[in-house]
Amino acid sequence: MQHDKHVVVIGNGIAGITLAQKLRARSDCRITVISAESPTHFSRPALMYVYMGHMRYQDIIPYPDWYYKEQKIEQLHDYVETIDFETRTLKLQHSEPLTYDQLVLATGSSAVYYNWPGMQLKGVQGLITLQDLELMQQQTNGIKQAVIVGGGLIGIEMAEMLQSKGIQVTMLVREKQYWQSNLPEKEAGLVTQHILACGIELKLQDELAEILGDETGTVKAVKSKNGEMIPCQFVGIATGVKPTIEFLKTSGIELGKGILVNNFFETSIKDVYAIGDCAQFKEPAPGEPALEQLWYTGRQHGEVLAAVLTGDRKPYIRGPWFNSAKFLNIEYQTYGFVPHTWDEQRYSSLYWEHPAKSKAMRFFYERESGNLKGVNLLGIRFRHDLCHYWLKENYTIHQVMEQLSAVNFDSEFFQRYEPELLTQYYLQHPDRQAPAKQQGWWKLRQHFSLFSETPDNC
Amino acid sequence: MYKASTTQFYSYFKYIGFTLMAISLLCLTVTLAGGNTINAVVWGLSGIGLLTTGSLLVIVCSRLPKHVAHQNNGIWQKDATARGISAWVLGIILTSFYILLYWFPDTLHGLIIALEPLSQGLRHKPSDQWFLYGFFYTLAVMVMGVHALLKYRNNPYHLIRTCSVIFFQLGFAFLLPGLLLAFNQPEFYFSYFWPLKYDYLFPGTVGYLIDNGQALGVFMVFWGAVLTFLATPVLTYFYGKRWYCSWVCGCGGLAETAGDPYRQLSDKSKRAWQWEVAIIYPILGFVIITTLLLWINSWSGGSLLGDLSGGFSKSYGFFIGSVFSGVVGVGFYPILGNRVWCRFGCPMAAYLGLLQKHLSRFRITTNGGQCISCGNCSTYCEMGIDVRWYAQQGKPIIRSSCVGCGICAHVCPRGVLKLENGPVDGRYNGTTLIQRDSLNILS
Numbered sequence: 001m002q003h004d005k006h007v008v009v010i011g012n013g014i015a016g017i018t019l020a021q022k023l024r025a026r027s028d029c030r031i032t033v034i035s036a037e038s039p040t041h042f043s044r045p046a047l048m049y050v051y052m053g054h055m056r057y058q059d060i061i062p063y064p065d066w067y068y069k070e071q072k073i074e075q076l077h078d079y080v081e082t083i084d085f086e087t088r089t090l091k092l093q094h095s096e097p098l099t100y101d102q103l104v105l106a107t108g109s110s111a112v113y114y115n116w117p118g119m120q121l122k123g124v125q126g127l128i129t130l131q132d133l134e135l136m137q138q139q140t141n142g143i144k145q146a147v148i149v150g151g152g153l154i155g156i157e158m159a160e161m162l163q164s165k166g167i168q169v170t171m172l173v174r175e176k177q178y179w180q181s182n183l184p185e186k187e188a189g190l191v192t193q194h195i196l197a198c199g200i201e202l203k204l205q206d207e208l209a210e211i212l213g214d215e216t217g218t219v220k221a222v223k224s225k226n227g228e229m230i231p232c233q234f235v236g237i238a239t240g241v242k243p244t245i246e247f248l249k250t251s252g253i254e255l256g257k258g259i260l261v262n263n264f265f266e267t268s269i270k271d272v273y274a275i276g277d278c279a280q281f282k283e284p285a286p287g288e289p290a291l292e293q294l295w296y297t298g299r300q301h302g303e304v305l306a307a308v309l310t311g312d313r314k315p316y317i318r319g320p321w322f323n324s325a326k327f328l329n330i331e332y333q334t335y336g337f338v339p340h341t342w343d344e345q346r347y348s349s350l351y352w353e354h355p356a357k358s359k360a361m362r363f364f365y366e367r368e369s370g371n372l373k374g375v376n377l378l379g380i381r382f383r384h385d386l387c388h389y390w391l392k393e394n395y396t397i398h399q400v401m402e403q404l405s406a407v408n409f410d411s412e413f414f415q416r417y418e419p420e421l422l423t424q425y426y427l428q429h430p431d432r433q434a435p436a437k438q439q440g441w442w443k444l445r446q447h448f449s450l451f452s453e454t455p456d457n458c
Numbered sequence: 459m460y461k462a463s464t465t466q467f468y469s470y471f472k473y474i475g476f477t478l479m480a481i482s483l484l485c486l487t488v489t490l491a492g493g494n495t496i497n498a499v500v501w502g503l504s505g506i507g508l509l510t511t512g513s514l515l516v517i518v519c520s521r522l523p524k525h526v527a528h529q530n531n532g533i534w535q536k537d538a539t540a541r542g543i544s545a546w547v548l549g550i551i552l553t554s555f556y557i558l559l560y561w562f563p564d565t566l567h568g569l570i571i572a573l574e575p576l577s578q579g580l581r582h583k584p585s586d587q588w589f590l591y592g593f594f595y596t597l598a599v600m601v602m603g604v605h606a607l608l609k610y611r612n613n614p615y616h617l618i619r620t621c622s623v624i625f626f627q628l629g630f631a632f633l634l635p636g637l638l639l640a641f642n643q644p645e646f647y648f649s650y651f652w653p654l655k656y657d658y659l660f661p662g663t664v665g666y667l668i669d670n671g672q673a674l675g676v677f678m679v680f681w682g683a684v685l686t687f688l689a690t691p692v693l694t695y696f697y698g699k700r701w702y703c704s705w706v707c708g709c710g711g712l713a714e715t716a717g718d719p720y721r722q723l724s725d726k727s728k729r730a731w732q733w734e735v736a737i738i739y740p741i742l743g744f745v746i747i748t749t750l751l752l753w754i755n756s757w758s759g760g761s762l763l764g765d766l767s768g769g770f771s772k773s774y775g776f777f778i779g780s781v782f783s784g785v786v787g788v789g790f791y792p793i794l795g796n797r798v799w800c801r802f803g804c805p806m807a808a809y810l811g812l813l814q815k816h817l818s819r820f821r822i823t824t825n826g827g828q829c830i831s832c833g834n835c836s837t838y839c840e841m842g843i844d845v846r847w848y849a850q851q852g853k854p855i856i857r858s859s860c861v862g863c864g865i866c867a868h869v870c871p872r873g874v875l876k877l878e879n880g881p882v883d884g885r886y887n888g889t890t891l892i893q894r895d896s897l898n899i900l901s
Contacts, residue, residue, distance in 0.1 A: 014831070022893055025893075043830060043831040043832045043833060045830040045832055046830070046831070046832035046833055046834075049832060049833075049834060052528075052530075052531050052532070053530075053531055053532035053533055053534045053535035053536070054530045054531070054533060054534065054834060054837070054869075055534060055722075055832075055833055055834065055837050056534050059534075059833045059836070059837045060831075060832060060833045061833075062831040062833065062846055062847075062850060064727070064728070066728070160527070163528075164528055164531045164532070198525060295830050296827055296828075299827070299892070300827075303892075303893050322826075322827070322828070324828055324830075324872045324873065325872075326527075326871045326872070328525065328527050329525060329526050329527040329612070331871070331872070331873050333828070333872075333873060381825070381873035381876075383825060383826070384825045384826020384827060384828050384889070384891060385825075385826045385889055385890075385891065388826060388891060409825055409873060409876050410873075410876075411613060411614070411615045411864060411867050411868070411876060411877070412614075412615050412864075412877060413614035413615050413618055414613075414614055414615075415614075441880075442880045442881055445884075446884075
């Protein structure tokens with residue numbers, strides 16, 4: 001792209017900032033990143049650690065100011081009021097209008113509310129933005145009890161945050177177990193038990209009915225659908241997120257739940273693109289979601305769009321899915337596709353669980369072909385590269401078992417549980433013989449040419 | 459674990475612990491102030507006993523009931539660990555202790571007398587300021603070692619590593635040197651080598667050891683030289699500098715135990731890194747030149763250089779050996795973090811670091827595309843390495859300053875980091891799952 005072109009990015013989250021970085025690596029065009037939320041990019045998943053006092057706000061900023069200066073990435077701390085696609089002009093709240101040659105929308109998500117009575121009360125909030133964090137710090141100062149609505153990842157993070165301040169936490173979870181819409185029953189059960197053991201009260205199969213306030217307009221209790229009254233001074237809303245697109249409603253751009261894009265992140269308007277949480281694929285690949293609201297996919301969107309903008313027009317192919325999280329002390333990693341329920345005729349899985357209910361592994365595969373579909377891990381770290389290649393190269397469970405000893409990524413001196421999983425495998429597949437020699441990681445990485453300089457996803 | 463009664467039980471014992479510590483401070487002050495008028499042994503040893511019991515009670519009662527994921531809660535919100543007033547007070551007390559110890563030992567007379575029975579028992583020698591120092595140093599490593607063991611109790615790497623530094627401090631740097639003295643042998647620390655213990659290869663020390671220790675003295679010189687020039691490169695090739703800096707070394711041992719609550723205070727800026735390079739390698743050069751000059755002077759019978767080499771040696775001893783490693787290195791823990799000496803000053807670290815960077819199988823690998831740039835790794839890196847910079851680009855971390863303490867891997871909430879020893883071939887190659895930036899942070 002020519003150096004006189006101006007690329008404007010709205011949003012400095014992981015998607016927007018990755019795009020700016022990768023674009024700079026490929027072109028010397030002018031790049032401006034606008035954000036109303038924060039002057040510079042910070043790590044959103046790390047907000048919880050600021051609240052808990054593990055870090056300060058300045059510690060969760062991945063790139064220091066000199067980096068942006070050196071990279072000539074302009075940052076603008078301002079709010080975009082309207083966009084005129086005709087004249088390619090952005091109207092800003094504080095600064096002069098800005099014109100662009102190419103516009104990238106990376107506006108992220110906001111919390112979903114379900115019109116509960118009392119949700120406007122003081123002390124009720126979600127946790128997504130920096131401002132939410134500041135508000136939460138104020139609203140939870142010195143309180144005793146809190147209720148979290150929703151049993152997802154933000155919910156458990158909020159619970160952990162509040163608990164770190166000695167606040168008694170109750171979570172309202174719609175399903176039978178925590179996060180059962182995503183985790184198979186056994187994993188969900190393990191995590192549910194862990195949450196309970198950590199002293200967080202879980203109200204399962206229950207939902208929020210109403211939030212009650214006192215005469216000052218501050219929350220004092222919640223009423224659940226089962227009729228329970230739970231006294232509290234704070235209500236955390238964690239019932240999901242939706243793309244932030246309100247300011248585009250009248251702009252003429254084609255919208256669904258999010259900003260509709262094709263596999264090149266092009267919207268219905270020329271030279272306007274959307275990436276990250278706010279983008280919705282018009283034609284997602286079979287079995288893949290139209291909205292991808294993850295840190296990692298945001299980064300990948302940025303990488304791919306930077307290539308597209310500089311003439312390297314290759315469609316976005318996500319490749320094997322992955323994600324990770326942490327439920328208090330239990331780390332969670334997942335690779336590929338592991339559904340929460342499946343057809344036993346078609347699929348099978350190898351599952352191992354530690355007797356102490358703190359660790360688990362699941363290899364999910366097709367019964368007939370033996371093809372590995374996905375891996376779930378709790379309390380055990382695996383090598384992303386190796387799992388990625390197993391899934392990408394369509395390994396069967398039998399081939400995977402031959403390389404199982406190479407996959408562990410836990411710290412030195414940790415006990416290894418893969419042998420127990422192998423035992424499980426031979427029980428399930430008595431016809432299989434133990435491989436002559438288990439493969440080690442350092443040999444395998446050559447075999448997969450893991451270390452080529454060309455990124456895998458572009 | 460979070461039941462109200464248990465919490466109450468723990469906090470009750472915690473207050474007893476604080477009370478004991480307060481009484482112990484009183485005892486120690488009396489010992490220090492009235493060394494000649496009161497029975498220093500009774501007051502001093504009671505003070506030390508109460509201090510140990512009290513702090514162990516506080517440590518156990520504040521760490522054990524806390525979930526392993528919650529061990530770092532509030533670190534940046536507490537006065538003592540976020541450079542607040544109490545941190546400054548503690549820093550001044552520690553610094554003053556070092557100043558008194560090095561230059562005004564008479565002021566510590568009371569405490570020195572208090573340790574007389576211990577010194578006689580262990581070394582058959584009267585107590586002196588260095589025995590006092592060694593005793594408190596070892597006590598700090600042991601008591602705060604318990605703190606580290608509880609804080610990292612879910613991580614075998616840290617359990618083994620902490621036990622190792624406690625073992626080397628207690629056995630190799632306290633009991634063994636004392637026992638050598640008891641048997642009328644030269645005092646020798648088998649866990650310190652040139653260039654950190656620079657004078658172990660100075661002609662004066664070598665001559666003294668051989669004359670006064672005969673066969674054992676020869677062995678000590680041989681041990682020191684072999685460890686410095688043979689074992690160090692070989693072990694560092696296989697395991698990186700961590701085998702020494704965070705498993706054996708006494709300075710590292712104190713940093714990993716007593717200094718652990720301050721690891722987040724290390725400066726992560728690019729400028730700090732530039733200072734590091736500008737200071738640590740000249741110090742290594744200084745030690746090498748001093749050693750060479752001393753040997754040239756010794757061989758030439760003092761005719762060649764006169765007093766020059768002695769001047770070099772004295773200046774090094776004063777500025778680096780005393781002021782930097784002691785007063786600044788430990789005294790400033792609560793303000794500058796726990797590895798100031800290791801990071802900016804230690805010539806052994808510089809030597810090991812060069813080997814680690816250019817000839818080692820050690821690296822910290824990053825796990826594919828899993829990094830969320832949260833910054834826990836960088837925050838808790840005591841050496842001020844911006845670990846996140848590498849992790850978010852999927853690059854292995856190979857830095858001469860990394861002491862391999864492994865805390866980055868421990869605090870990472872997504873399992874992105876792992877300390878590994880692998881083939882030297884291709885060790886800089888990262889994952890293909892993230893596009894890498896060509897910009898180098900070290901430029």
